[in-house]
Amino acid sequence: MPMKGRGSSQLHEIDRWEHGVGWLAYPDETMQRASHAVEVDGDVWLFDPVDADGLDDLLAEYGDVAGVAIGLDRHKRDAATIATRHEVPVYVASWMTGVADELDAPVERFGNSLGDSGFQTFRIVDRAVPPWQEVGFFHKELGTLVVPETVGTVGYFCAPGERLGVHPMLRPIPPRRALYGYDPDRLLVGHGAGISENAGDELRTALSNARTNLPSAYMQAFKSMLSN
Numbered sequence: 001m002p003m004k005g006r007g008s009s010q011l012h013e014i015d016r017w018e019h020g021v022g023w024l025a026y027p028d029e030t031m032q033r034a035s036h037a038v039e040v041d042g043d044v045w046l047f048d049p050v051d052a053d054g055l056d057d058l059l060a061e062y063g064d065v066a067g068v069a070i071g072l073d074r075h076k077r078d079a080a081t082i083a084t085r086h087e088v089p090v091y092v093a094s095w096m097t098g099v100a101d102e103l104d105a106p107v108e109r110f111g112n113s114l115g116d117s118g119f120q121t122f123r124i125v126d127r128a129v130p131p132w133q134e135v136g137f138f139h140k141e142l143g144t145l146v147v148p149e150t151v152g153t154v155g156y157f158c159a160p161g162e163r164l165g166v167h168p169m170l171r172p173i174p175p176r177r178a179l180y181g182y183d184p185d186r187l188l189v190g191h192g193a194g195i196s197e198n199a200g201d202e203l204r205t206a207l208s209n210a211r212t213n214l215p216s217a218y219m220q221a222f223k224s225m226l227s228n
Helices: 055-060 079-086 199-208 214-226
Strands: 012-017 019-024 034-040 043-047 064-069 090-092 107-112 120-127 132-139 146-147 186-189
Touching: 012 034, 012 186, 019 055, 034 146, 034 186, 055 079, 064 079, 079 090, 146 199, 186 199
Parallel strands: 043 064, 064 090, 090 107, 146 186
Antiparallel strands: 012 019, 019 034, 034 043, 120 132, 132 146
16 A cells, blocks of 8 residues: 555545544555544534545535644645635644745634634644644534544554554654643544544553553554555
């Protein structure tokens, strides 16, 4: 399988629930780039989306797109293309650098909340070496936490036996302080399908075991890379 899909997309739904849906635009790619739409009072908010044939029909089931949010400095993906098509801005954290200038779409900066979506936002990682700027999104009423990159369910994130794993680059020093305080009903991630049962427990377990399971996780990731 290729690391990142290109060319013709094949929309594959994940994480469908009453207030949203996720999708993989290239379900056969190794990276399993997951995108999410969350409906709040009839408005649809997108997180780190990858475009796909048939996407607009899927989104229309939930309402009108109100905004497109970027949660990681490397996740520009197709945010500008989709935002332009729906005539909405791309939302970028006020402290995130090197992203807004690279987007061919109107940009709206946000601080501690994402527009009028009801999502509270917080810094997960903000460092220059190696460069990594990641913002988390939490909607208390919906019990939903969006973590773009720190944790994921795709194979190369997880050690054997793990349902959720910390990104290989963050395992030595996982951002526990940023995430330990959240106990979501639903966890949406940027790589792989999300978790809708015992999400808070799974998140704390992944963070707690990040270093302990580091050797087996790295071996798993290495095997995954060799198979491509």
